[in-house]
Amino acid sequence: MTLRVFLMILTVAMIMGSAALFIRRILTIYHVMQKARPVNRTDRLGERIKSVLVQVGLHRRMFRISFSGLLHYFIFSGFIILLIDVVETLGEIFFPGFTVGPILAPLVDIWVILVAVGILMALYNRLVIKPERFHGSDEKDAFLILGLIGAIIVGIVIHDSFFPFVAPEVLHVADPVARAHFLGYAVSRLWVVLGWTGPTAASIGYAFGYLLDMGVVFAFLAYLPYSKHLHIFAAVPNIFWRNLEPAGQLVPKPIEDTMAIRTFEDLTWKDVADLYTCTECGRCQAVCPAHAAGQPLSPKMIILQLRDALNDRLADKNPNAEYPDLAGGVIAPEELWACTTCGACQEVCPVFIEHVPKIAGLRSALLEDGIVDPNAQKVLMSWDRQGNSFGQPGRKRPLWAKGIEVPIKDARKEPVDWLWFVGDFASYDPRVQHLTQLIAKMLTQAGVDFGILYESEVNSGNDALRIGEYGLFESLAQKNIDALSKAQYRRIFTTDPHSLNALKNEYPKFGFQAPVMHYTEAFLELIDQGRLVVSPVPIRVTYHDPCYLGRWNGITEAPRQLMARCGVHLVEMPRHGAQSFCCGAGGGRIWMDETGIADRPANQRIREALALPDIQFFTVACPKDVSMFSASVTAMGVEEKVRVVDIAEILAVAIGLQAESSLALMTV
């Protein structure tokens, strides 16, 4: 009886203590979330539940790294099985005679083994494999937690092994599941040999195992919300609250005042939840092009630095304490400006943390304080004054259309079927203009009735927004929307993924609605309608998915199918589709200083392509990519090995508009 009373009193004390600590912490975080900006993340219930089932139940994103995915699955499922053990163990003491039955009981033992395997795998991962992605994470905490989990499973086996003796002799009840707990039963044989089966020895042994199990469980509960393992509770709601709006939409609603993030109240409540959900797994860091380039940015550290700063402020009792600015203090300007807004971090994060909106908001704060790269500043001013990033007069925008044989309609003056939003690079960059002309000829060959906005088009504002310049984005958007609203057209067509993203995902908040198609989708349609007749171009290529086409807009199939229709043999790079690796140009990076870049992302990408067997062509579907990768190929001196071609050039050969010799490699 004394054993029961002793354990009951201790258990009640532990439950109350750990629950109090747990609740206090959760309430503190809840208060921060309450004061943060609103955002609607509780709509579309069905979709949300489904995504929780897929991402938690099936560990969809976790399994992208199979070893870690598997070890986590073992440990994660262990937590569910742990519930059976907790119910059983508490039941044994509080309601003598309680049992979970012969089916659930052995499950506990099976999972003890799986969890043990998981822990060993985790140790192997952290001590032997040592993935770079853990760099900067709190590894001590990780080991502590693994140790605690280890203690729990050891405790489980120990109390199960003594229970067959404690049950009849001390508690005076039967233990019908003694053998079902096969691990505990096996160990109990040892006690028989040692003669530790008497009431005193068994009681001591049982109490030890019970406390190792329950004690650590409740200590864990109290400690969790103060550590990265809060994700055990936070992951499910955070995945539930994930963004279901179009991924490419950075700002959901028109902003009245500013998008700058200066305090934690400028974050949305979901942003705050993100901070406490981060598991420090570093998957985002491992895919970040800026990090890979040797720049000081790690998306993981952005989250952790913000979280730590928030924790410091929460722990500080002094209401007048002064804290460093979030942008520029907690997070250095170099980190923030290094981001290409490629979105690889968000795509890979297993708990659906959204890094890019935070980075953009923090950038906006820097910008308001005038902390911005001088070249980027020049570009912002050119957008404001001339409407393009080239600092060229707006009048010169349609100059590429002069001197080609095909007529190009002025969509401001006459109705057209397709309105072509050309974009800055395709219009002004002399390295890209010939492609723009090629597209015009192909549209003409297909008999498409198309036109452009001539000098009424201005930059779409996609990059301005991602630099954090909301006001400029809005004024550019308004100019385009005005021009578009005066034109008559059925659909918008563009070669530029950045413009596509703005028109498709950022303009609707101003009431703009129109079907927008990327040229790869549009030309695929023309081929399938028989309006363009292709003959095969038997070349071996690899294809680079532009971030703003593939990842942010999910257009990964059209370019591949278009190439397949042209008879091209495509060999995929390891990183492709939504997992593509950024060229380094996005988010305004293309105009910023490159100091600190040890290894350009575009060069890394070309090396990735060169590692494939017999690839002669690196195909792209974005005007900026043509510039970026051609520059890399030249800088690396590999012109005779690989050539950067736009898919449009292949199509031009396939439809007989250009000779196949136009695709020859450079000969040195």
Add this chain to the structure above:
Amino acid sequence: MKIAVLIKDVPDLVEELELTEEGRLAVDDMSFVPSEWDDQALEEALILKEGDAGSTVTAVAIDTGDVDNMLFTALAKGADRGVKLVGDFNREMSNRARAEVLAHYCHTEGFDLILTGVQAIDDLDGQIAGLVAGRLGAAHASVVRDVALGSTSVTCIQEYSGGKMAELRLTVPAVLGIQAAQKTPRYVTVSKVRQMQKSASLEEIEGESSEAPALEIRRLYPPVASSHAEMWGDDVEELADRIVNLLEEKKLLRS
């Protein structure tokens, strides 16, 4: 200190300049941007203000048409007041006439320190600072940078050719023609300017002008090319020979 910055806008040279049939600049078709040297002067003034809590910065522009946005931009960047001197002024106003109007206003306000751009793309004589100083009877230096405030004086650096520099001290009131600010003029976001337009207002003050002797522009015209480039074709061998010959001819080769 009470600091004023005299600013104006100039044609945006990104656009091609066009002449009317009468040989005047086609002002109506042109777009205007703040003069880049005035931007430097404004930045220098804002830096001085940031380093001295008691200082105020007033941005002053003559209303030659459409200067509001430029003044609101100055406010958004951190200027305390934006003053528009209104009257019968236009963009063809000479520097002498401008200096009269500006000096009149500055006199009534009693600024300690007046900064302006050393020159502008449409006036390469750099006279504004000197003329205003002369009218005010104030100390003056031009083509200067690195201004520092004392209690009743300011110091600045003037650079000479041949790598010499001078550090100058001027007793206030003083007028300086700024060559460059201590750092690149700051960026100001579009929404900040817009907020200023909503929340702040410009002070409109009647500009006093007095007669000033003026120059007359007889003719504006694009430079006449005196000779044309000669194309040498693309034969590498021949090109190399011709380059070598040319270098020898011009005595640019050392043996």
